[in-house]
Amino acid sequence: KQEVTQIPAALSVPEGENLVLNCSFTDSAIYNLQWFRQDPGKGLTSLLLIQSSQREQTSGRLNASLDKSSGRSTLYIAASQPGDSATYLCAVQGGADGLTFGKGTHLIIQP
Amino acid sequence: DAGVIQSPRHEVTEMGQEVTLRCKPISGHNSLFWYRQTMMRGLELLIYFNNNVPIDDSGMPEDRFSAKMPNASFSTLKIQPSEPRDSAVYFCASSPPGAYHKNIQYFGAGTRLSVL
Numbered sequence: 001k002q003e004v005t006q007i008p009a010a011l012s013v014p015e016g017e018n019l020v021l022n023c024s025f026t027d028s029a030i031y032n033l034q035w036f037r038q039d040p041g042k043g044l045t046s047l048l049l050i051q052s053s054q055r056e057q058t059s060g061r062l063n064a065s066l067d068k069s070s071g072r073s074t075l076y077i078a079a080s081q082p083g084d085s086a087t088y089l090c091a092v093q094g095g096a097d098g099l100t101f102g103k104g105t106h107l108i109i110q111p
Numbered sequence: 112d113a114g115v116i117q118s119p120r121h122e123v124t125e126m127g128q129e130v131t132l133r134c135k136p137i138s139g140h141n142s143l144f145w146y147r148q149t150m151m152r153g154l155e156l157l158i159y160f161n162n163n164v165p166i167d168d169s170g171m172p173e174d175r176f177s178a179k180m181p182n183a184s185f186s187t188l189k190i191q192p193s194e195p196r197d198s199a200v201y202f203c204a205s206s207p208p209g210a211y212h213k214n215i216q217y218f219g220a221g222t223r224l225s226v227l
Binding site: 034036041042043044045046049089091098099100101102103104 | 115144146153154155156159167170202204215216217218219220221223
């Protein structure tokens with residue numbers, strides 16, 4: 001059974017810092033990996049989707065990498081801002097089914 | 112497009128009552144997913160449909176849970192009878208037709224269920 005782990009569980013950093021969130025998964029037979037953002041009381045917003053054949057994806061200040069063979073992904077956030085404060089979830093898709101999620105990293109950016 | 116629409120946003124009920132959660136997927140999407148989020152277990156897939164047909168319901172916790180998708184624009188998740196341990200946020204998501212590995216899932220805002 002696929003398991004997804006996210007480290008750290010919580011992170012608090014001053015505004016302007018670059019930071020890295022980590023995600024690992026146990027079964028490398030995945031179709032894709034997605035990073036989501038969840039704001040309190042809200043649904044999930046997809047940030048980046050990396051297909052299994054890809055190594056990374058970029059969107060603005062966000063860059064996600066995927067090393068499928070080692071079962072790892074990182075989300076890099078450049079020049080963090082208070083508006084980046086949220087919970088970041090990593091999820092993998094292992095076939096024609098739903099996503100398996102990690103428990104998330106709760107991120108606080110201090111002004 | 113209005114996105115995935117879930118109702119109600121909040122539901123408070125007493126143990127033993129029937130609860131029905133509703134979801135309207137994005138028009139044109141043919142896959143629909145129900146997830147449950149709790150502090151202890153995080154986000155878990157309950158069931159998903161493809162072209163209105165249930166494909167995998169192995170995540171449904173007990174027979175008290177049932178889901179239907181009578182047409183492409185509507186799905187329900189029913190809990191009967193409800194129990195306090197069912198308290199959670201229930202999310203619905205949909206994705207468009209096409210290759211699975213390319214499809215982003217679009218999530219609704221969720222229904223926060225409290226069973227007293």
